[in-house]
Amino acid sequence: MPLDRYRNTALVDGIDVRALPLAGDSPAPASQGKQQQQQQQHWFQRRLVQDTVGSGYVEFGDTKVLCSVHGPMEPKRSVLTDAGAEQSRAQLQVYYKLAPFASHQAGRVSYLPDETERRAASFLQDTLAPSLRLDRLPKSRIELHCLVLEDAGCCLATAVNCACLALVDAGLEMYDLVTAATVCRPVGATDWQLEVGDGSNSGGSSSVTLAYMRSLRQVAGMLVEAAEPLQPREVSAACRICEDPCKMTHSSLRQFLLDCLPADDRTAKIA
Amino acid sequence: TRQLLSEPERQYIFDSVQDAVRIDGRQCLAYRQAALRLDLLCYATASAQVSLGETDVLVSVREEDNPGATAQQQGSTGSSASSSSSGPVSVWVDCSCLGSGPEQQQLADEAQAHLSSLYRCLRTPTPVFVDILLLGYDGDLLDAASIAASAALMRALPASLLSAQALPLFATVHRIGSQQIVDANQLEESCSMARVTVGVDSNGRLVACQTCGEGSLQFESMTEMIETGVRKAMMLHDSVAKLVARVL
Amino acid sequence: MTDILLNGRRVDGRRPNEHRLLRAQLGTQPQADGSALLEHGNSRLLATVHGPAQARAADLSPEEDCVLRVLYNKPPFASMTERRRRGRGDRKQDETALLIEEALGGVVLKQLYRRSQIEIRVQVLQSDGSELSAAINAVSLALMDAGVAMRGHLAAVTVGYCDQAPLVDLNSYEQSAGLPSLTVACVGQRVLHASVGARLHSQQLDPLLACASRACACVANQLGQDVKAHLLAACCFQSAA
DSSP, X not given: OOOOTTSOTHHHHHOOGGGSOOTTOSSOOGGGOOXXXXXXXXXXXXXXXXXXXXXXXXXXXXXXXXXXXXXXXXOOOOHHHHTTTTOSSOEEEEEEEEXXXXXXXXXXXXXSOOHHHHHHHHHHHHHHGGGBOGGGSTTOEEEEEEEEEEBSSOHHHHHHHHHHHHHHHTTOOBSSOEEEEEEEEETTOOSOEEOOSSSOOOSSEEEEEEEEETTTTXXXXXXXXXXXXXXXXXXXXXXXHHHHHHHXXXXXXXXXXXXXXXXXXXXXXXX | OOOOOOHHHHXXXXXXXXXXXXXXXXXXXXXXXXXXXXXXXXXXXXXXXXXXXTEEEEEEEEEOOOHHHHHHHHHHOHHHHHHHHTOSEEEEEEXXXXXXXXXXXXXXXXXXXXXXXXXXXXXXXXXXXXXXXXXXXXXXXXXXXXXXXXXXXXXXXXXXXXXXXXXXXXXXXXXXXXXXXXXXXXXXXXXXSEEEEEEEETTSOEEEEEEESSOOEEHHHHHHHHHHHHHHHHHXXXXXXXXXXXXX | OTTTEETTEETTSOOXXXXXXXXXXXXXXXXXXEEEEEEETXXXXXXXXXXXXXXXXXXXXXXXXXXXXXXXXXXXXXXXXXOOOOOSOOHHHHXXXXXXXXXXXXXXXXXXXXXXXXXXXXEEEEBXXXXXXXXXXXXXXHHHHHXXXXXXXXXXXXXXXXXXXXXXXXXXXXHHTTOOEEEEEEETTXXXXXXXXXXOOHHHHHHHHHHHHHHHHHHHHHHHHHHHHHHHHHHHHHHHO
């Protein structure tokens, strides 16, 4: 098989299997934080991929996304960087890939990135860039690899949450946490429903994804995928609906990160 | 294709936009002089060339009524199978007139992703290929390409279909400081931190909408920009329909 | 062969020695240093010239004065037959680019542009046979528009051989019939490039070459008028201003 730089090579050796909840396990230990009774809760884990500066793993319903951050490293040489422009900020490069076995309906996913994956990658890049202090890392490049292990809907929003976790884990300076949520609506319906990764949305419906920075009260990104023409005010309404879940995810992600801190650090932070 | 711009130049453009003056003397919500030429290519079902300032786009629309040929085409390329299943309109963008570097490739890929999402809601009886060739670039590629594609599709598709389904257009609204601008040229594009690309059909409904750029937006300003985009797209729809009707 | 040449007329009604209509517009792309849009029957080609500009050190070999880079692109919708498979770049296009580059190497005064690069991009908008010769003609005009010094007007033509008669300027139908064909690029009387498509008998070569060089002179003359008209228009504009 040819070498693929988009693939997370560190995954096979580096993953800590004990940290993952296995399907046949007795109820997961409470310390792992997986809340069985609430399916729409996110379940976070960090430091799963050992050979990277930071990594994150998020489960949302059945959707599972793994992100890893590499860098800061030497920037790619291009004509522009040779000319000295664009060196005052770090370059953020996002790769987004569905695992070949990710989707139940679509069958095996092709090995090369297709149009939707490229589009998701550029959306992630545009969404995460506002939260990062790229100006603090001049003349460098940060790579973020995002691998969707299981796709049961709400992939993009989960990927944003996971990428944010990985970036925090990597210790990169950020203005705020970016969290995202997706609402969808089947063709002909009138109400937007929050997408929870339970595989209920099997294509053919319009969806609105919103990425939000809660503390800054700013929208980091928004993507409408319409299956039918929508009224502009319906789209704004959908964004409003997304806002609350984004805030909830923000607080749960923040809580998870605080829980990860050593005890003395935490008291220092609160004080 | 990103323009090299020094920090003082960037500041100059930024400040003048704050005072509602743009570097080429336009108003914030004004488009550049656009020219539309129809039916330049005799092999295509319809074709259109739009030049918006120095952005120059040629669009060829081909209806393939030979289903065998297209099936074989889709079979031979693995990645196009997924894009063709999303709708019978498939879009192909080529920027090799601008050079063969990775930046041009990225520009083409991004434009192709955006434009394919624009035609996702459109249903046609036969597969339609929209091939977009970029002959010159000075910002606002998506708007120019969608205007040309829309004009060509108006000529290519049967009238019964056009009355049943509305053709979409893109309008891109940039935010520079506290001002919104449309039809940004390349210099302004490299100053803008956030933009909203709105795909609007001729009934004023959204078929695609996305924020791009390395900046964030207030909720209210995003809604405002969507509204501006819809308004501008309706204006573009009007002028394209008028121009095409004049030719017919 | 009867459908190629019937009663002394070809499929599109031309006589054997008749060239298709040629029309050129210079300076169509303001962003390029030089550009030309060539209409050659149903074919349409756009050639743009960028440079002379500083060459990248990697491209520059010590014995070479100037780097000519030719990019040739034929989009999937350009030919009359069904739409080609999607994809960017293939061997045929690279080969055409290489042939153009070779033909230009003999006509551009490279020694005047030391350590610099001239990039030439050919965009086929619509193609109806004789692609290489049309591309060479378009590039030659674009170089003139860019003001690149050349030995003369490079003109090219594709000729074929059918029923003991040379056919000038093959269209795509005649080319697809597999006629012995010859593409010739000339400056004045000197032949700079000749490439044979399909099998050609050695006895046919001389008459074809003679016919081609005559046709090249006509093409150069025809296109030269367009260039003069363009220059005249530019001069008038300047004197009026």
